[in-house]
Amino acid sequence: MRALIDLHCHSTVSDGVLTPTEIVNHAAEKGVRVLALTDHDDVAGLATARAVAETHGMQFINGVEISVTWRRRTLHIVGLKINPEYAPLVQGLANIRAGRHTRAEGMAQALEKVGIHGALEGAYEYSKGGIISRTHFARFLIEKGYAKDTKAVFKRYLVKGKPGYVEHQWASLEDAMAWIIGSGGVAVIAHPGRYDLGRVTMLELMHEFRALGGAAIEVVTGSHTVDQYQEFAKMAKSFDLASSMGSDYHGKGQTYIEMGRLPSLPSHCVPVWRDWSEVQNMELEAH
Missing domain, CATH: 1.10.150.650 (DNA polymerase; domain 1)
Structure with missing residues (x-):
């Protein structure tokens, strides 16, 4: 089964190649019924994307992907169901963009x-x-x-050690989580399989994330292998975290997988959207 929900994608507001209007139209063409736009460190595309989604009868979720420095490593934390007008979030994202x-x-x-x-x-x-x-x-x-x-x-x-790499201090994990949760959103660790963390360090990240109020791990995403789907599904369960999913779509030729082509979450996962009233009774899988 393939999923009809995509909770991670990017537009030209950050590093995608499609405008907010274009990416929503593209998602609709690919059969996506629930979509979150999660541009890096910016929420400027959300209002336009939501308006376009409504014309397709698509359920739209406000999102953002926040750049974080944790133990001198760069991580990404996705915020879903955020309030994009929440002042600490707005100011925090502005500070990150200035640093960029x-x-x-x-x-x-x-x-x-x-x-x-x-x-x-x-x-x-x-x-x-x-x-x-x-x-x-x-x-x-x-x-x-x-x-x-x-x-x-x-x-x-x-990448680190190469001529064009510049180390940078992003937001702290604590601040990013506070902005997301304070805005009424839920925090998700994006594509954990990409961080090349050893098992002990990964478990320490999960402990800290959970203690700070983290809600979910991105289990099914474009850059994960089938084995990683299972690995992070088990990790989510062991830390009493929900599971999220998203293509991380950036545009044709710029991405790991096409929108609308992700498999469904492993059956034992608790979906991060399980209690979201706006998606109740929606069919979110197709053959």
Whole structure:
């Protein structure tokens, strides 16, 4: 069975290639019935996306993906059912976005030292007025022929130890959780399989996340393997956490999986949406 719910995707407000209107239309074309837009560190696309979703009879969930530094590692925490006008959340996200500009300047300077010129301007061209991210630098570097695809360019230039990587202090886990929960939302650890944490460190993260009021783990997501679906489903159960899912769709050629193609959660999972009144009695699976 495939799921008709997608609680993780990106628009041009962050590092996606489709506008908020376009990504909702795309999700509708792919049969998605419940959608959360979770742009990085920005909620500017939510009102437009919600209005478009209503025209499709789609249930829309307010979301955001917050960049967090935890033990000198970068993690992402998704907030679902947030109030995008909650003042501490608005201010916190604004501070993160300002930090993104500072990091981008540092990345451009680092790339300049290895002979790559114009990276800052090139990355901002790809950001189209939204936040600036490593993904925008990646698209510029691919355009200029420094790598063939996103995976290759990150590996060669944009990860720790490579020429264009700049370490940055994002929001603390405590602050991100407080913003999400304070706004009435639920906090979800995004794509935990991508963080390359050892088992002990992963368990310590889960303990801390749970203690801070965390609600769920993203179990089924585009970057997880089938084995990881089961691994994180078991972990969610052991920590009394719900399970979430989402494609992490960024656009054609920029993503792990197409919208509407994710399998359903493992049968023993407790869905994060189980008690959401707006999705009760909706058919969220299809063959």
